[in-house]
Amino acid sequence: xxxxxxxxxxxxxxxxxxxxxxxxxxxxxxxxxxxxxxxxxxxxxxxxxxxxxxxxxxxxxxxxxxxxxxxxxxxxxxxxxxxxxxxxxxxxxxxxxxxxxxxxxxxxxxxxxxxxxxxxxxxxxxxxxxxxxxxxxxxxxxxxxxxxxxxxxxxxxxxxxxxxxxxxxxxxxxxxxxxxxxxxxxxxxxxxxxxxxxxxxxxxxxxxxxxxxxxxxxxxxxxxxxxxxxxxxxxxxxx
Ligand code: PXP
Numbered sequence: 001x002x003x004x005x006x007x008x009x010x011x012x013x014x015x016x017x018x019x020x021x022x023x024x025x026x027x028x029x030x031x032x033x034x035x036x037x038x039x040x041x042x043x044x045x046x047x048x049x050x051x052x053x054x055x056x057x058x059x060x061x062x063x064x065x066x067x068x069x070x071x072x073x074x075x076x077x078x079x080x081x082x083x084x085x086x087x088x089x090x091x092x093x094x095x096x097x098x099x100x101x102x103x104x105x106x107x108x109x110x111x112x113x114x115x116x117x118x119x120x121x122x123x124x125x126x127x128x129x130x131x132x133x134x135x136x137x138x139x140x141x142x143x144x145x146x147x148x149x150x151x152x153x154x155x156x157x158x159x160x161x162x163x164x165x166x167x168x169x170x171x172x173x174x175x176x177x178x179x180x181x182x183x184x185x186x187x188x189x190x191x192x193x194x195x196x197x198x199x200x201x202x203x204x205x206x207x208x209x210x211x212x213x214x215x216x217x218x219x220x221x222x223x224x225x226x227x228x229x230x231x232x233x234x235x236x237x238x239x
Contacts, residue, residue, distance in 0.1 A: 005066070006029075028225060044077065071090070073110065082126075089127070090151055115145040149185060150185050152173055157170055158193060170204070
């Protein structure tokens with residue numbers, strides 16, 4: 001059965017809007033876990049726009065499921081990860097101007113940097129994943145440099161302007177999952193997934209964990225985090 005990793009970055013986004021202490025992502029992680037989340041995902045960005053170093057350190061101590069740290073493949077972030085030891089690091093591209101992670105990491109273009117980051121994280125006993133577009137060359141490159149997992153970027157599917165494009169993007173995701181599984185990589189998926197579109201991706205099978213943030217936190221603002229997480233767990237479980 002596929003798992004749900006809840007991305008709680010946007011809880012920190014609300015906190016940072018006032019620069020105070022609430023809402024606390026640590027409390028959000030506890031509630032998400034109690035509601036059935038299989039893991040908690042946070043992205044410590046270079047500009048610290050939402051999650052802070054303090055959050056990462058406390059969450060490492062309080063999370064009872066699995067902590068997945070999204071990060072850029074920089075020396076600064078690798079050092080932090082080696083000190084805090086999340087269960088998994090997902091390497092993502094990062095641009096200061098973007099609203100959110102806009103595309104997958106170009107593994108082929110940054111091969112040596114990513115390979116070095118993966119080797120250092122492995123030395124520290126941390127599982128690694130690379131966030132990539134559903135592209136066969138990127139998947140092969142991720143496999144070649146020793147990643148344990150790939151996280152397939154589902155954004156082009158989620159943002160497709162019409163059903164035909166959506167179907168084409170879904171086929172790309174399906175092929176990417178099949179190739180990654182064939183190569184022996186673990187497969188996660190995420191970005192733009194919501195209560196309406198998760199069923200189509202979940203029906204493909206082959207994905208170990210979905211990382212979902214914006215839609216869950218958006219629903220939580222209106223109906224509560226417990227209910228928002230439980231509803232998504234149900235959809236993934238019964239896909
Ligand atoms: N996976 C990765 C690698 C991401 O960068 C993000 C966005 O932070 C997500 C999943 C979650 O995307 P969304 O917030 O659209 O659910």
